[in-house]
Amino acid sequence: xxxxxxxxxxxxxxxxxxxxxxxxxxxxxxxxxxxxxxxxxxxxxxxxxxxxxxxxxxxxxxxxxxxxxxxxxxxxxxxxxxxxxxxxxxxxxxxxxxxxxxxxxxxxxxxxxxxxxxxxxxxxxxxxxxxxxxxxxxxxxxxxxxxxxxxxxxxxxxxxxxxxxxxxxxxxxxxxxxxxxxxxxxxxxxxxxxxxxxxxxxxxxxxxxxxxxxxxxxxxxxxxxxxxxxxxxxxxxxxxxxxxxxxxxxxxxxxxxxxxxxxxxxxxxxxxxxxxxxxxxxxxxxxxxxxxxxxxxxxxxxxxxxxxxxxxxxxxxxxxxxxxxxxxxxxxxxxxxxxxxxxxxxxxxxxxxxxxxxxxxxxxxxxxxxxxxxxxxxxxxxxxxxxxxxxxxxxxxxxxxxxxxxxxxxxxxxxxxxxxxxxxxxxxxxxxxxxxxxxxxxxxxxxxxxxxxxxxxxxxxxxxxxxxxxxxxxxxxxxxxxxxxxxxxxxxxxxxxxxxxxxxxxxxxxxxxxxxxxxxxxxxxxxxxxxxxxxxxxxxxxxxxxxxxxxxxxxxxxxxxxxxxxxxxxxxxxxxxxxxxxxxxxxxxxxxxxxxxxxxxxxxxxxxxxxxxxxxxxxxxxxxxxxxxxxxxxxxxxxxxxxxxxxxxx
Amino acid sequence: xxxxxxxxxxxxxxxxxxxxxxxxxxxxxxxxxxxxxxxxxxxxxxxxxxxxxxxxxxxxxxxxxxxxxxxxxxxxxxxxxxxxxxxxxxxxxxxxxxxxxxxxxxxxxxxxxxxxxxxxxxxxxxxxxxxxxxxxxxxxxxxxxxxxxxxxxxxxxxxxxxxxxxxxxxxxxxxxxxxxxxxxxxxxxxxxxxxxxxxxxxxxxxxxxxxxxxxxxxxxxxxxxxxxxxx
Numbered sequence: 001x002x003x004x005x006x007x008x009x010x011x012x013x014x015x016x017x018x019x020x021x022x023x024x025x026x027x028x029x030x031x032x033x034x035x036x037x038x039x040x041x042x043x044x045x046x047x048x049x050x051x052x053x054x055x056x057x058x059x060x061x062x063x064x065x066x067x068x069x070x071x072x073x074x075x076x077x078x079x080x081x082x083x084x085x086x087x088x089x090x091x092x093x094x095x096x097x098x099x100x101x102x103x104x105x106x107x108x109x110x111x112x113x114x115x116x117x118x119x120x121x122x123x124x125x126x127x128x129x130x131x132x133x134x135x136x137x138x139x140x141x142x143x144x145x146x147x148x149x150x151x152x153x154x155x156x157x158x159x160x161x162x163x164x165x166x167x168x169x170x171x172x173x174x175x176x177x178x179x180x181x182x183x184x185x186x187x188x189x190x191x192x193x194x195x196x197x198x199x200x201x202x203x204x205x206x207x208x209x210x211x212x213x214x215x216x217x218x219x220x221x222x223x224x225x226x227x228x229x230x231x232x233x234x235x236x237x238x239x240x241x242x243x244x245x246x247x248x249x250x251x252x253x254x255x256x257x258x259x260x261x262x263x264x265x266x267x268x269x270x271x272x273x274x275x276x277x278x279x280x281x282x283x284x285x286x287x288x289x290x291x292x293x294x295x296x297x298x299x300x301x302x303x304x305x306x307x308x309x310x311x312x313x314x315x316x317x318x319x320x321x322x323x324x325x326x327x328x329x330x331x332x333x334x335x336x337x338x339x340x341x342x343x344x345x346x347x348x349x350x351x352x353x354x355x356x357x358x359x360x361x362x363x364x365x366x367x368x369x370x371x372x373x374x375x376x377x378x379x380x381x382x383x384x385x386x387x388x389x390x391x392x393x394x395x396x397x398x399x400x401x402x403x404x405x406x407x408x409x410x411x412x413x414x415x416x417x418x419x420x421x422x423x424x425x426x427x428x429x430x431x432x433x434x435x436x437x438x439x440x441x442x443x444x445x446x447x448x449x450x451x452x453x454x455x456x457x458x459x460x461x462x463x464x465x466x467x468x469x470x471x472x473x474x475x476x477x478x479x480x481x482x483x484x485x486x487x488x489x490x491x492x493x494x495x496x497x498x499x500x501x502x503x504x505x506x507x508x509x510x511x512x513x514x515x516x517x518x519x520x521x522x523x524x525x526x527x528x529x530x531x532x533x534x535x536x537x538x539x540x541x542x543x544x545x546x547x548x549x550x551x552x553x554x555x556x557x558x559x560x561x562x563x564x565x566x567x568x569x570x571x572x573x574x575x576x577x578x579x580x581x582x583x584x585x586x587x588x589x590x591x592x593x594x595x596x597x598x599x600x601x602x603x604x605x606x607x608x609x610x611x612x613x614x615x616x617x618x619x620x621x622x623x624x625x626x627x628x629x630x631x632x633x634x635x636x637x638x639x640x641x642x643x644x645x646x647x648x649x650x
Numbered sequence: 651x652x653x654x655x656x657x658x659x660x661x662x663x664x665x666x667x668x669x670x671x672x673x674x675x676x677x678x679x680x681x682x683x684x685x686x687x688x689x690x691x692x693x694x695x696x697x698x699x700x701x702x703x704x705x706x707x708x709x710x711x712x713x714x715x716x717x718x719x720x721x722x723x724x725x726x727x728x729x730x731x732x733x734x735x736x737x738x739x740x741x742x743x744x745x746x747x748x749x750x751x752x753x754x755x756x757x758x759x760x761x762x763x764x765x766x767x768x769x770x771x772x773x774x775x776x777x778x779x780x781x782x783x784x785x786x787x788x789x790x791x792x793x794x795x796x797x798x799x800x801x802x803x804x805x806x807x808x809x810x811x812x813x814x815x816x817x818x819x820x821x822x823x824x825x826x827x828x829x830x831x832x833x834x835x836x837x838x839x840x841x842x843x844x845x846x847x848x849x850x851x852x853x854x855x856x857x858x859x860x861x862x863x864x865x866x867x868x869x870x871x872x873x874x875x876x877x878x879x880x881x
Contacts, residue, residue, distance in 0.1 A: 575737075578713075624822075625821060
């Protein structure tokens with residue numbers, strides 16, 4: 001009986017505890033329901049912001065909506081993309097050409113939206129390919145890659161693709177120092193011999209076309225990230241460095257020995273003037289410049305032969321080093337252009353330099369020695385303040401435009417909000433897990449939109465249903481409209497987003513193209529009239545001028561093709577209606593399908609290896625008769641006399 | 651109906667002497683004639699603005715497709731609407747929308763409208779010069795009304811042909827619940843649900859301008875009549 005009494009007592013206690021637990025849960029429930037309201041974008045409604053997240057090793061750029069975290073599109077940039085035929089179609093293969101030949105992949109890192117007067121203008125977004133150094137320009141009216149330029153003398157194109165405040169330049173800095181020009185030499189003779197090229201690529205203000213203006217051949221440090229000066233510091237560019245030790249092996253130890261590395265401050269206006277006055281040295285350098293024409297729907301690759309280089313010691317007053325503790329990663333400039341923030345990734349603190357103090361120190365010629373002829377400023381002379389955060393491993397800082405800064409801490413896995421000027425920490429919130437970079441729409445401009453911050457985490461672990469050893473990375477959304485940050489949403493991302501850029505939706509929505517005009521189609525193999533289809537043989541090359549409209553191909557029966565022929569299917573989509581693409585695939589195609597937008601022409605090559613009657617079909621569900629959108633190609637033996645003919649509806 | 655203020659004032663005019671009244675009557679007739687000159691000019695709006703508008707909305711077309719019917723041809727509300735309407739209609743066997751050369755109406759209507767406008771203005775001028783009575787005003791209005799009704803009848807005939815004269819090899823041959831073949835005549839006026847489309851047909855700016863113009867001529871006739879009655 002005694003036992004029973006205790007049992008009842010414990011049962012009662014358990015019930016009380018359980019009900020306490022329930023209360024706690026329900027209060028969490030209320031919290032999460034208010035977070036749900038903040039991220040909920042009802043069916044038929046649209047998001048407030050676009051977010052462009054880099055795909056990292058996917059090589060592509062992904063487009064999301066905020067606050068919903070919904071993914072809208074993957075824009076193929078550096079990687080072949082069978083979904084649309086990018087990098088497979090005859091028109092887009094040239095986009096992936098380099099001085100090393102066709103390179104079908106890259107590691108895409110840092111999107112940056114074009115600016116005018118330091119504010120986002122939403123015309124283009126620039127991204128960098130890290131592995132085979134390239135910069136791409138994506139057109140934000142078509143959301144397609146419009147141009148790719150290779151960066152010679154660079155390796156690990158990491159402190160890139162950041163733009164100046166009027167998009168005068170997109171800047172690409174090398175992460176790995178390499179021999180310039182490349183040559184056969186012992187690796188351990190790196191120190192003092194390798195160079196770090198910082199490349200300034202001019203952007204044509206009207207068409208956005210890129211051209212390498214000059215390459216600044218800096219000492220052989222590793223240039224990690226960079227940002228432009230803005231406002232008062234417009235005309236300067238700042239690069240973080242690591243491995244100022246110039247180690248060539250076991251860098252994780254050997255490149256972490258110096259107490260301070262540098263932020264390199266580059267007065268690009270001064271160098272521009274020097275170059276415009278005939279300064280600099282042209283050296284041979286092979287690099288590809290690939291431009292996609294929206295009217296011919298075709299990319300063209302041109303190989304360039306030389307590049308203009310600048311020795312920084314030849315332009316007095318153009319380059320200075322700002323000592324910055326502990327292998328800084330992110331190099332961020334606040335909206336006023338006054339503060340330059342070095343995120344010392346191996347330390348607990350953030351170092352903030354003052355632009356005004358830097359200018360004063362330069363004018364006072366208060367140098368603390370030099371490195372390879374480049375003056376080093378005194379740390380104390382340029383320091384504005386240090387943020388004693390208590391966190392570990394600061395990587396990247398963005399701004400809300402209200403005097404606050406937000407920094408990611410990789411090692412302590414958190415976002416820390418602090419105040420510019422007082423350097424006081426205001427708030428900190430954990431991330432799940434190990435955050436790399438973060439993004440506030442416009443957070444890297446004179447005019448940030450400080451409502452949300454997206455944290456891009458490197459480790460996902462248990463945040464989602466498990467999908468085996470490999471998982472998509474996790475992004476997290478914080479509401480930063482109040483004093484305290486509030487974690488309101490988790491969403492998976494594609495590839496490995498290293499960085500992101502965002503802007504208000506209305507900046508892009510009205511410019512977003514719905515169709516390509518058929519009457520502006522200048523593709524040499526386009527069929528622009530209903531009866532213009534034909535098949536033309538030229539030796540063993542056969543060109544099929546084919547058109548599509550709901551829901552048939554013209555022609556859909558083709559005979560007279562022979563084994564050994566190289567058959568070009570040039571598909572023109574005759575639709576002029578929003579969101580009616582047609583696809584094309586044929587059995588045995590050694591590439592990918594084509595996805596052809598209204599008014600567009602794309603080409604796929606097919607080399608039939610066996611006689612037979614081979615079907616082709618539309619791969620994009622285009623109408624109720626989509627399933628009937630199909631045709632046949634008769635392939636005869638190489639020596640046959642079957643006449644070339646084509647038809648529809650006979 | 652419009653009843654200009656000066657028509658009402660007239661009732662309270664004292665009938666003093668005859669000569670005074672003749673001047674007064676002539677003034678009223680002049681005002682009526684001015685209305686008769688202006689009214690037919692509103693018809694000229696039909697050369698710029700559409701007479702009729704048909705909108706087709708569907709779940710897949712949150713921005714509806716639209717057809718503007720001008721007296722001299724058809725135009726899409728958005729640039730490619732005609733092509734897209736034709737593209738959709740071919741599934742159910744409807745013929746493509748007529749081009750200018752396909753229908754005599756697109757050549758004739760602009761001429762008829764031109765003649766009627768010129769005739770109306772001429773009648774107005776002659777009325778102003780006291781060469782014609784208000785009955786001509788009324789006559790013009792009635793002629794225009796008859797022509798308008800004939801135009802509507804003709805338009806409806808075309809709608810019937812467009813909606814019922816279907817290709818026998820149509821991809822989709824749909825039937826009504828009673829088994830009869832489904833037809834797709836757009837409404838002359840108002841809204842109809844047609845398969846997945848909401849079809850709304852309404853007079854457009856040109857028709858409204860014509861309506862205002864015709865009402866002006868009717869008012870002119872009324873004013874003219876009033877001026878003779880007070881006589």
